[in-house]
Amino acid sequence: MSSRSINLQTVRIGFLGAGSIVEAMLSGIEKKRLLSPDQVKITNRCNQDRLRSLASKFGVIACAEKDSVISGSDVLILAMKPKDAAEACLAMRGMVREDQLIISVIAGVSTSCIEEWLGTACPIVRTMPNTSSAIGLSVTGLAANAYVTEEQLQTATRLFEAIGSVYTVAEEELDIITGLSGSGPAYIYYLVEAMEGAGAEAGLSREMARQLTVQTLLGAAQMLLHTTDEPSLLRKKVTSPGGTTQAGLEVLESYRFHEAITSAVLRAAERARELGAQYR
Ligand SMILES: NC(=O)C1=CN([C@@H]2O[C@H](COP(=O)(O)OP(=O)(O)OC[C@H]3O[C@@H](n4cnc5c(N)ncnc54)[C@H](O)[C@@H]3O)[C@@H](O)[C@H]2O)C=CC1
Numbered sequence: 001m002s003s004r005s006i007n008l009q010t011v012r013i014g015f016l017g018a019g020s021i022v023e024a025m026l027s028g029i030e031k032k033r034l035l036s037p038d039q040v041k042i043t044n045r046c047n048q049d050r051l052r053s054l055a056s057k058f059g060v061i062a063c064a065e066k067d068s069v070i071s072g073s074d075v076l077i078l079a080m081k082p083k084d085a086a087e088a089c090l091a092m093r094g095m096v097r098e099d100q101l102i103i104s105v106i107a108g109v110s111t112s113c114i115e116e117w118l119g120t121a122c123p124i125v126r127t128m129p130n131t132s133s134a135i136g137l138s139v140t141g142l143a144a145n146a147y148v149t150e151e152q153l154q155t156a157t158r159l160f161e162a163i164g165s166v167y168t169v170a171e172e173e174l175d176i177i178t179g180l181s182g183s184g185p186a187y188i189y190y191l192v193e194a195m196e197g198a199g200a201e202a203g204l205s206r207e208m209a210r211q212l213t214v215q216t217l218l219g220a221a222q223m224l225l226h227t228t229d230e231p232s233l234l235r236k237k238v239t240s241p242g243g244t245t246q247a248g249l250e251v252l253e254s255y256r257f258h259e260a261i262t263s264a265v266l267r268a269a270e271r272a273r274e275l276g277a278q279y280r
């Protein structure tokens, strides 16, 4: 177990995986100027074009050779799909040093599983951010295994705080967090697609329908942040008896909207657990 603290001004971070979530995280890190680009190395399975494109966008160091990322980083971020996690970790066996911190953003895969694949009792922080990291508005659930020191936990927390808010949780809670806020942006985008589409179908320009939808979403989110009213009360304040909102909500109820959203979140959480079990 390492008790070393990690200085964010000098820390070398290696991303193993260069997909959507890494792009979002790099974008957020760049905007906050948390790290200088030369502190960051990225690698992926084999897509050189993708590495070059991220390197040119963010100035980070693209490495075709995973070994140099693994040996040359103080913090290693595992960011491949759950199905690729075992192979990636097994290939790292014997290479992880005791002074390195492993951070995983992989859905469903437990720290004990990663530890087993790596073949060493190393510090692992398992996280679940979301793609709003790109604009500093992720919400990240974070859980540490027994080998993570206070300093290492602080380093991971500061890293994710730079791209949003952070909740330190029990590891079991990460699967439901995955279903709620990890996958959550997609549910919201789906809602926007539908509202915008309805506006356009009814005759508004696409652009105006988009603006009206997004501003409505933003206003509602800010209301939830800035008032102490419960969402149900805020909903009631919009709903005049016998009025338009009531008519709209009745349609949502007829399609069992509440149940659909609840089931979506719970099914996504269950899927995280399935992925963890399937690829262990
Ligand atoms: N996309 C999202 O909104 C979020 C994704 N996650 C998690 O992040 C992980 C990555 O997701 P995405 O970025 O969406 O996937 P993606 O498919 O866009 O990217 C996966 C990356 O992993 C790389 N990869 C595969 N095997 C590798 C190996 N052995 N070594 C190094 N790199 C390897 C691929 O080349 C690719 O660059 C997943 O485990 C997912 O559960 C977590 C939070 C949010």
Ligand SMILES: O=C(O)[C@@H]1CCC=N1
Binding pocket: 107, 178, 182, 183
């Ligand atoms: O869809 C997925 O599996 C990942 C995890 C959370 C968001 N995207």
